[in-house]
Amino acid sequence: MPDAAAARPPGAGALERRDALLGMxxxxxxxxxxxxxxxxxxxxxxxxxxxxxxxxxxxxxxVGLANYRDLxxxxxxxxxxxxxxxxxxxxxxxxxxxxxxxxxxxxQNILFRSLARGLVxxxxxxxxxxxxxxxxxxxxxxxxxxxxxxxxxGIIAAPVNWLGAMPNAMLSIMVVGAWKFFPFVVIAVLAxxxxxxxxxxxxxxxxxxxxxxxxxxxxxxxxxxxxTIVILLRTVWDFKEFDLIYLMTGGGPVNGTRxxxxxxxxxxxxxxxxGMAAAYAVSMMLVMLVFMLAxxxxxxxxxxxxxxx
Amino acid sequence: xxxxxxxxxxRHITRRGALRVLAGSGAAAAVALTAGCGSKDERTTxxxxxxxxxxxxxxxxxxxxxxxxxxxPTIRVVFEATSDEGYPAQFATAFAARQLxxxxxxxxxxxxxxxxxxxLLEPVDDVIKAIGIxxxxxxxxxxxxxxxxxxxxxxxxNTAADMLWYRKDLLAAAGIxxxxxxxxxxxxxxxxxxxxxxxxxxxxxxxNAMTSLIFIGFIHRAxxxxxxxxxxxxxxxxxxxxxxxxxxxxxEFCPTGASNFSWGESLxxxxxxxTATGIYSGRVLANVAAQNPAIADAIGCTxxxxxxxxxxxxxxxxxxxxxxxxxxxxxxxxxxxxASLYQPQLYAxxxxxxxxxxxxxxxxxxDDGFYRANPLITRYAAEVDLMTKAATAGHNxxxxxxxxxxxxxxxxxxxxxxxxxxxxxxxxxxxxxxxxVAATAVRLAELMRA
Numbered sequence: 043m044p045d046a047a048a049a050r051p052p053g054a055g056a057l058e059r060r061d062a063l064l065g066m067x068x069x070x071x072x073x074x075x076x077x078x079x080x081x082x083x084x085x086x087x088x089x090x091x092x093x094x095x096x097x098x099x100x101x102x103x104x105v106g107l108a109n110y111r112d113l114x115x116x117x118x119x120x121x122x123x124x125x126x127x128x129x130x131x132x133x134x135x136x137x138x139x140x141x142x143x144x145x146x147x148x149x150q151n152i153l154f155r156s157l158a159r160g161l162v163x164x165x166x167x168x169x170x171x172x173x174x175x176x177x178x179x180x181x182x183x184x185x186x187x188x189x190x191x192x193x194x195x196g197i198i199a200a201p202v203n204w205l206g207a208m209p210n211a212m213l214s215i216m217v218v219g220a221w222k223f224f225p226f227v228v229i230a231v232l233a234x235x236x237x238x239x240x241x242x243x244x245x246x247x248x249x250x251x252x253x254x255x256x257x258x259x260x261x262x263x264x265x266x267x268x269x270t271i272v273i274l275l276r277t278v279w280d281f282k283e284f285d286l287i288y289l290m291t292g293g294g295p296v297n298g299t300r301x302x303x304x305x306x307x308x309x310x311x312x313x314x315x316x317g318m319a320a321a322y323a324v325s326m327m328l329v330m331l332v333f334m335l336a337x338x339x340x341x342x343x344x345x346x347x348x349x350x351x
Numbered sequence: 352x353x354x355x356x357x358x359x360x361x362r363h364i365t366r367r368g369a370l371r372v373l374a375g376s377g378a379a380a381a382v383a384l385t386a387g388c389g390s391k392d393e394r395t396t397x398x399x400x401x402x403x404x405x406x407x408x409x410x411x412x413x414x415x416x417x418x419x420x421x422x423x424p425t426i427r428v429v430f431e432a433t434s435d436e437g438y439p440a441q442f443a444t445a446f447a448a449r450q451l452x453x454x455x456x457x458x459x460x461x462x463x464x465x466x467x468x469x470x471l472l473e474p475v476d477d478v479i480k481a482i483g484i485x486x487x488x489x490x491x492x493x494x495x496x497x498x499x500x501x502x503x504x505x506x507x508x509n510t511a512a513d514m515l516w517y518r519k520d521l522l523a524a525a526g527i528x529x530x531x532x533x534x535x536x537x538x539x540x541x542x543x544x545x546x547x548x549x550x551x552x553x554x555x556x557x558x559n560a561m562t563s564l565i566f567i568g569f570i571h572r573a574x575x576x577x578x579x580x581x582x583x584x585x586x587x588x589x590x591x592x593x594x595x596x597x598x599x600x601x602x603e604f605c606p607t608g609a610s611n612f613s614w615g616e617s618l619x620x621x622x623x624x625x626t627a628t629g630i631y632s633g634r635v636l637a638n639v640a641a642q643n644p645a646i647a648d649a650i651g652c653t654x655x656x657x658x659x660x661x662x663x664x665x666x667x668x669x670x671x672x673x674x675x676x677x678x679x680x681x682x683x684x685x686x687x688x689x690a691s692l693y694q695p696q697l698y699a700x701x702x703x704x705x706x707x708x709x710x711x712x713x714x715x716x717x718d719d720g721f722y723r724a725n726p727l728i729t730r731y732a733a734e735v736d737l738m739t740k741a742a743t744a745g746h747n748x749x750x751x752x753x754x755x756x757x758x759x760x761x762x763x764x765x766x767x768x769x770x771x772x773x774x775x776x777x778x779x780x781x782x783x784x785x786x787x788v789a790a791t792a793v794r795l796a797e798l799m800r801a
Contacts, residue, residue, distance in 0.1 A: 096469065097443040097446075097447055098442065098443045098446035098447055098466070098469065098471055099446065099447070099469065099470075099471070100447050181608075182608060182616075183606055183607040183608035184606055184608065184620060184623070184625045185623070200607065201606075201607045201608070202607070203607040203608060203610060203611075204608075205608065205610075205611040206556070206557070206607070206608055206609070206610025206611040206779070207610060207779065291558070291611065292557065292558045292559055292768075293558055293768075294557060294558025294559075294610075294611070294771075294775060295558065295610055295611075295775050295779050295780075296558070296772060296775045296776055296779065296780055297772070307440070308766070308767070308768075310440075310443070311439055311440035311443045311444070311766075312439055312440075312763065312766030312767060312768075313763050313766060313767055313798070313801070314439075314443060314763065315801070
């Protein structure tokens with residue numbers, strides 16, 4: 043068996059070293075950018091969480107794990123975690139149901155389909171502040187069209203307190219969240235629907251499958267991969283949603299819609315306790331890490347499956 | 352275009368050629384930008400922040416800026432609007448990032464006291480001296496006095512933020528001849544005036560700063576206090592229970608959505624005619640004139656009723672102030688600009704931008720014919736005079752009475768929503784008042800210790 047090193051052409055080692063250096067040079071900007079926008083803030087947040095820091099001056103002292111001890115020992119964290127979970131599951135479920143339904147509709151040959159496909163993205167592109175202002179007016183008990191319509195239809199006798207009573211407030215923000223973010227589901231699902239081979243539906247029809255069977259036996263299995271990714275991404279994004287909830291209810295009534303991001307904001311900028319805010323944020327990150335690991339595992343599995351194919 | 356022409360075009364537009372064109376365009380753009388930078392405004396820039404930024408107020412500020420810039424051609428002033436609910440966050444980030452405005456106006460006195468105590472503000476003694484302390488109402492700057500005998504800020508105006516606004520026509524229709532002076536009278540009036548489409552009151556029950564700030568006034572109107580004069584927590588007392596009971600009893604006379612009311616919603620409820628009474632500052636005057644002139648002749652105001660006639664009125668004045676962050680550049684220019692804002696004619700114009708809402712702190716301006724010639728101030732002279740008097744004697748959590756020490760934690764207590772939460776727990780959740788107040792007392796003690 044010939045020696046591999048001896049078989050290499052002269053100068054191959056230098057070429058490999060140059061290639062390796064070129065590779066490092068090419069990837070360095072990416073590493074630098076990722077380091078600046080992801081690794082540094084992450085390490086910084088973890089570092090801050092071990093200090094008691096006054097936000098405006100960023101001065102403080104080391105307290106070790108005291109912030110975490112106080113946080114885990116307070117009922118506020120656990121109650122907010124439950125509220126965050128309820129909000130995330132509720133709004134995500136609505137987003138998926140409405141998003142898949144709308145994608146199926148827009149996949150049909152309907153009148154003005156192109157226009158409808160464009161318009162359906164509108165809520166996603168709208169600024170959250172503007173969307174919230176509009177929805178707050180819709181929900182308003184004195185001038186809001188929602189209460190007015192329900193009263194005119196004889197469904198309710200007096201205005202409903204949509205944002206100031208539980209569970210209405212939670213349900214209302216779930217609906218607004220679903221309205222704002224379902225277009226993301228539509229985009230992803232619609233793209234996948236367009237790649238499902240028509241032959242699968244034809245075969246199902248020949249086998250006597252009706253529309254419902256075709257949906258559950260052909261469409262849904264084909265959507266499984268994209269829905270998994272959509273659910274994982276939207277779970278992470280909804281879990282850390284701040285502006286919509288803060289502007290809709292401010293966390294009230296009492297603490298009915300007070301999610302973890304609202305507590306982080308209040309600790310950092312209301313109470314000027316940046317260290318405690320960082321501890322809350324790191325705790326949130328650990329919870330989200332579970333979702334991220336699931337996402338990475340899924341992505342790796344897909345990658346391996348694609349390679350095998 | 353036929354195939355040979357397309358091939359010819361491809362030969363002429365090569366990737367390398369396109370890259371050259373792009374690089375050339377980039378270089379040209381960079382040269383243009385550099386040239387633009389060379390011709391930028393060379394004047395010293397002062398940044399002015401305020402949460403009071405209605406269109407009319409912006410117009411008045413522009414006039415003040417223009418006058419200052421005309422007298423100081425090397426300086427330009429840029430106005431930036433902030434928000435009432437959001438200023439703590441904006442300030443925290445500005446201080447942390449050292450991106451400070453030169454001048455800030457219309458922040459509450461307790462915010463100034465807190466920032467000064469943390470070493471974040473310049474004393475403004477020079478500014479007050481330049482304006483002339485004798486020109487202010489007596490004692491107008493006492494609320495800004497600090498423990499080191501300086502002034503952390505100076506008043507830019509006064510606000511009687513919790514006046515009782517009422518509809519004379521609805522009172523008369525209900526057979527009531529005088530505005531309510533006690534809680535029982537107010538409750539009874541609200542009950543009589545409430546009918547289809549009109550609620551009796553517009554009290555706030557939201558999880559926000561307004562509910563906290565307003566409810567503190569009710570504790571005082573029951574004869575109580577949140578902190579003792581030496582700043583021990585004193586909220587767990589009978590007057591707080593009485594105030595909660597009154598707030599609870601008024602809930603049925605407030606709109607359904609009052610449990611999410613903040614300043615804007617509460618104001619609009621009264622101005623639109625949806626409530627027979629309101630709780631707000633003199634902003635009501637301009638808004639009624641602009642948005643619902645049909646009720647303009649029927650509105651009036653008085654200090655908010657107390658639990659009983661022997662308890663004196665307590666008016667919430669946030670003491671909108673002018674302060675100068677420490678570390679911002681151009682301190683001398685900033686102080687000169689700050690003093691220029693009190694030039695009588697322009698200062699009066701600033702008050703005219705929100706007539707009755709921001710009330711003058713300069714005695715001479717309050718009595719001046721030019722200030723009083725404003726149509727709304729003329730029309731509602733009695734109300735404006737009453738608000739001016741009430742605001743001058745007003746208080747807030749930063750200094751609950753003249754006997755109290757300045758509370759340097761007031762800003763954070765309001766931002767924590769601890770008092771708004773107390774109101775919601777008792778009124779909306781129907782929790783036991785004693786347990787809820789006790790929990791709030793513990794929370795306040797924690798905030799004071801933090």
